[in-house]
Amino acid sequence: MRQSKNFIPTLKEVPADAVIPSHILMVRAGMVRMLSAGIYSFLPLGYKVLKKIIEIIREEMDAIGGQEFHLPALNPKEIWEQTGRVEAFGDTMFHVKNRDYVLAPTHEEIMTYHAKGALKSYKDLPQIWYQIQTKFRNEPRPRSGVIRGRQFLMKDAYSFDSSWEGLDKSYEMLDKAYRKIFDRVGIKYFVVGASSGAMGGSKSEEFMVRSDAGEDTVAYCEHCGYAANVEVAQSVIEPVKRHTESREIYEISTPNVKSIDELCEFLKIDERETAKSRIYIYNDEPVLVLMSGNDEVNETKLENVLGGAVRPAHPDELKEITGADAGSIGPIGFKGRIIADLRLKDGNNLYSGANKNDYHIGGIDLKRDVPQIEYFDLRTVQSGEKCTRCGKELEVFKAIELGHIFKLGTRYSEALGAEFLDENGQSQPIIMGSYGIGVERVLACFIEQNHDEKGILWKKPLAPFDVHLLGLNMKKEVVSETSEKIYKELTGAGYDVLFDDRVDAQAGFKFNDADLIGLPVQVIVGERGLKEGTVEVKVRKTGDRAKVKTEDLLAYLKEIFK
């Protein structure tokens, strides 16, 4: 493809509203342009890459017997009401104003609608149906370019089985297909077991990519592959010591001491000798949550323990409930439920707030002084703690969710009446699974992982072209003739070539554009080299350059692409 005749509007300057590398580079390389917050237009270069991702996904889905559909994005609201998801999605769902339609944020309902009455017998099952199509979600805050948009491409797949064992098989097939897809694309990913969340169902796993732009925080063990969202992650952690002798309780005046750090400093004690109290409100009742030292309460874990939503108590509530402000609250004398992190189990000789401003209490023996206390895992895992599986160090970092697979069960088939007749002539709800990949996220994540200060570093599978052919000074006949010849030669040999044949662009301009666009290999044709019958071949990623005789070029490239 000739660059002189094609629309690849590269930018020298960083667009003001882009922050993360993938977003900046996608805009600068002329791949996308923003139309509105969270809504992006794909330009030819960007769309070319997107199509490559789609093709890889399609091949792997087809390889496991998936059948490609194309469902409408415009859906009758009625179907969504039958599963209760108009309410569940709430403001996240786009509603059409002048007719009772919604814009589909996902397609469980519509796929199930089509399965109903069509998959009538156990003999019709299993099936894997999928599509690659636009989803609409009214995200309150789109961000990070294409990573969180209000309109985005999703590969969504649905499995239909007649038994739970069948679902297990389908799920496993999809799991394998996903691994193949991400491997082929060339992304470094890891898999996290996740709670199924609002979609309903049992088992689910997320395919994640490490990135500072991520919206999930995960704990990951490089050594054994343990990975979990911090909301549920666990680690091996030393419990507080139980001293052989319990001291008596005593009150200490601690003027202006609020934080655990200040308390430790004031009393010259270790953080592990303290118990931090936080008050949460659950069902309008206060619950005192006791943590060791500066350990952080994990609100998701707390909610799982209590069985519903919690919120931290407001400052004025604290005073009313405990008689003290934050920083002076403790379990002694607290009337109400007290739960503590497992790390504190049966701890003694502990220091905590006195429920009286500027006072703390020492010598607390939780076993003796707080007999009604309950223990649960409530901590948030921190980097450097030990993996529960292999004992090596865990790392906590941000990650982007690329794909999610889960076992749905019968939630949608029951709600929509999608049933089949089993071997005994009994009507049963179809057992379903649901599997998604964010297509643009694959693109953005790839760039997040593969770029340098000059631009993108494509690998062959996603590269919009294989080779960037640069004719440096196209006004010189030797250069234009040779590069034209090479262009034909490479194209004839099956390479997809982007040919920078622009006549008026300076050499430096072309080099920088080529580095920005980042095709794997650059073939540089200049007067200088041609004098000795060579062109230069530069590998973008390593920066390695080699002078190659024009007649050896094809053989040389073959070697590089091997």
Next chain:
RNA sequence: CGGGGCGUAGCGUAGUCCGGUUAGCGCGCCUGCUUUGGGAGCAGGAGGUCGCAGGUUCAAAUCCUGCCGCCCCGACCA
């Protein structure tokens, strides 16, 4: 939805606090000449409802009010 920032030509911006000629600069664009191995030089040129609406004033990019849009942090999130 809460907090913060921003909105001036296709892009990046100065000017706004403290109102006052024709709104300035760089990139890009057009014409001509020169130049061509790391974002060229000279000369000439085009391009602006200063986000929108209202108000204050002799006078508004600048001050006031409302709205809209965009970015960041948080809340939320299949």
